[in-house]
Amino acid sequence: MAPPAAAGATSAAPPEEDMAGRYCIVTGCNGGIGYQVARGLMARGAHVVMACRNRGACEAAAEGLRAEGLRGTCACRSLDLTDLDSVRAFAAQQRAELARAEPGAGAGADAAGAGGGAGRGRALDVLVNNAGVMGVPRPPGSPEPHLAANHTGPYLLTRLLLPALAPGSGRVVTVASRAHFWGGLRLRGGAGAGAGAGAAPEVEDDTHNWFFQYARSKLCNVLFTAELQRRHGHAAAARAAAGTAAGEAAGGSGPGLREAAAPPAKGASPLGLGCYAVSPGFVDTGIFRHLLPSWAQWLRAPLRPLVRSPEQGARVVVWAACSSSLQGRDALFLHDCREMQASPAARDPRLAAELWRASAALTGLPEEEEGEGEGAARGVRTESTSGGGKGTR
Numbered sequence: 001m002a003p004p005a006a007a008g009a010t011s012a013a014p015p016e017e018d019m020a021g022r023y024c025i026v027t028g029c030n031g032g033i034g035y036q037v038a039r040g041l042m043a044r045g046a047h048v049v050m051a052c053r054n055r056g057a058c059e060a061a062a063e064g065l066r067a068e069g070l071r072g073t074c075a076c077r078s079l080d081l082t083d084l085d086s087v088r089a090f091a092a093q094q095r096a097e098l099a100r101a102e103p104g105a106g107a108g109a110d111a112a113g114a115g116g117g118a119g120r121g122r123a124l125d126v127l128v129n130n131a132g133v134m135g136v137p138r139p140p141g142s143p144e145p146h147l148a149a150n151h152t153g154p155y156l157l158t159r160l161l162l163p164a165l166a167p168g169s170g171r172v173v174t175v176a177s178r179a180h181f182w183g184g185l186r187l188r189g190g191a192g193a194g195a196g197a198g199a200a201p202e203v204e205d206d207t208h209n210w211f212f213q214y215a216r217s218k219l220c221n222v223l224f225t226a227e228l229q230r231r232h233g234h235a236a237a238a239r240a241a242a243g244t245a246a247g248e249a250a251g252g253s254g255p256g257l258r259e260a261a262a263p264p265a266k267g268a269s270p271l272g273l274g275c276y277a278v279s280p281g282f283v284d285t286g287i288f289r290h291l292l293p294s295w296a297q298w299l300r301a302p303l304r305p306l307v308r309s310p311e312q313g314a315r316v317v318v319w320a321a322c323s324s325s326l327q328g329r330d331a332l333f334l335h336d337c338r339e340m341q342a343s344p345a346a347r348d349p350r351l352a353a354e355l356w357r358a359s360a361a362l363t364g365l366p367e368e369e370e371g372e373g374e375g376a377a378r379g380v381r382t383e384s385t386s387g388g389g390k391g392t393r
Contacts, residue, residue, distance in 0.1 A: 028131025081153025183219030237272030
């Protein structure tokens, strides 16, 4: 199914919301969309933890941002989303840094990470799941790389950081794509393939076409957001506060989830988070250099008028992270700084719940939220991967 038509290289600028004192984590900040998201949040006064696999490139990017004299601060941390041990280590590190930080402080660049003073603790305000891969070949006998990097890693990271997010105001923004309209997903009954480095849920509709693999991973991004919203969104928190489970279909106004097939999840109390999947549009992040053979690079020029710059693509991400117009509101899929209806598959609550269960089993986490953030101790042991050609955007 094709997505509704949208403008090519246009995107409304997000409002200049004040993010002073806010603590944000953005994955995949070396360049492209992630770099511009970090830049946009820092321009509004936030402290941004730049979580990247290539630490050297991350440090160089951070220096460039600091040189601009932006209001906010930033710090670099190592994170490889294709290595579940790396995800667990990063999440534990961030929980420790947040516990040491002063409330409302931006952690003062690298002070918290250096093990400096014991603060009273503060919450995580925004988690942006931006890093991902596209067009990565699948080595023989290994899990599908798009699902592993684009879904499994961000799923585990979000689950482990849930206890750190600010109740009532925290936000989880996951960079998806309108490509999810072309994605399909039929999960097998098992826990998944490669329950470690490069782990991915087992799927029945396997394909060797990289575009449909990518589209499927983006569908998983929206499905994960839908289930996270059902469990911890604003409507879920309102139902819990009212002491009723009657609003199974309530997901906020506008084009969101279809009628729920299951009651709200049992377990920890809903956190009242803003959970949003966003589409940055067709963005030139240099991906054509990897997808097109050398003789076909000339195709980039005629496509340029239809393609957005990383700065334009980042606008909807920054908007989802900080716009006051979204406060207290559930909205599943955002594009061009407004809500857009996701695909029918992405709005299937049964499929969203099924993916959540399969991902929990794969990562060694409990399905329900009791002990959320402590599941790392129950997780499977993994080995690091160097993953040649697996870049994060």
